[in-house]
Amino acid sequence: MTGLRYVYAVCRPFGAPLQAQLKGVAGDPPRLLTHHGLIAVVSHVPEQDFAQEPLHRRLEDLEWLAETARAHQSVIDALTVVTTPLPLRLATVFRDDSGVRVMMEAREDDFRRTLDRLEGRVEWGVKVFVETEAGAEKSGGSEAPARKAVSGRDYLRQRRTRMRATEDTWKQTEEFADELHAALSGYAEDSRLHAPQNPALSGVSGRNVLNAAYLVPRSHSEKFVEMVDRTKGETKADSPAIRVELTGPWAAYSFAGEEIAGEASGAGDAAAGEGA
Secondary structure, rough: OOOOEEEEEEOOOOOOOOOOOOOOHHHOOOEEEOOOOOEEEEEEEHHHHHHHHHHHOOOOOHHHHHHHHHHHHHHHHHHEEEOEEEEEOOEEEEEEHHHHHHHHHOOHHHHHHHHHHHHOOEEEEEEEEEEOHHHHHHHOOOOOOOOOOOHHHHHHHHHHHHHHHHHHHHHHHHHHHHHHHHHHHHHHHEEEEOOOHHHHHHHHOOEEEEEEEEEEEEHHHHHHHHHHHHHHHHHHHHHEEEEEEEEEOOOOOOHHHHHHHHHOOOOOOHHHHOOO
16 A cells, blocks of 8 residues: 555554554554664555645544544554553654654654653543532532522522532532642652643533543552542542543553654644655
8 A cells, every 4th residue: 555654653662463453544554663673653644635735624624533533542542552652643644664764763862761751651531520500509508499589689699699609619629629639640650730621622511620641650550540439439429519530541642742742743744845
């Protein structure tokens, strides 16, 4: 198969094989490109979609982008099972194997430092949400549905009560999230706070109060998960308006380093620079 080279990640050599039926972006199986003792995991992608100009248009096609992201992530997930990958940004494309090797040489020292730092570690994601309606009811101390106001003054009183209940619930959730983040950060080797998710984009209910990533040694992951699960159970019983979500283990996207992410963000530029 001809075409451009799509690069998923850079790794150190590993002995275990990838899944036999694994497909990458555009349906092409990933393969290993070894250079200077490092491995780039690559596959072929068609120029009509991944050269600079068509790629810029494609990245605005949400359905195509979601399909590409799922294929990219499936390869990263498969790598995470057998090694510690350094994932590159979505749609990192080069004209040919030679272009990939040039990139690897240019960033070789950064790749090695980051791989050393991430070796044997995985990323866990923890999110805290608050369901404001449920929270308002609980903080208001009433399980009964809101009664119909009998006067204008009664309406304003009910409204102030609901606002105070909502503010109390948000404050309680923020304090809970701060304490949880401090506890998990104390256990993890590193942590990152991300911007809260927009519910209109994520489709997840509730207000996102904490959106954090934690770098944890693979050998300590079981205890980390137990800590979060125990918190989830206690929170569900004591504060039903608060919801804790755990995801992972992931490749350490959040800890791969901004310089490497920026260098790897060619997304067609690298290919374009070589005449694709």
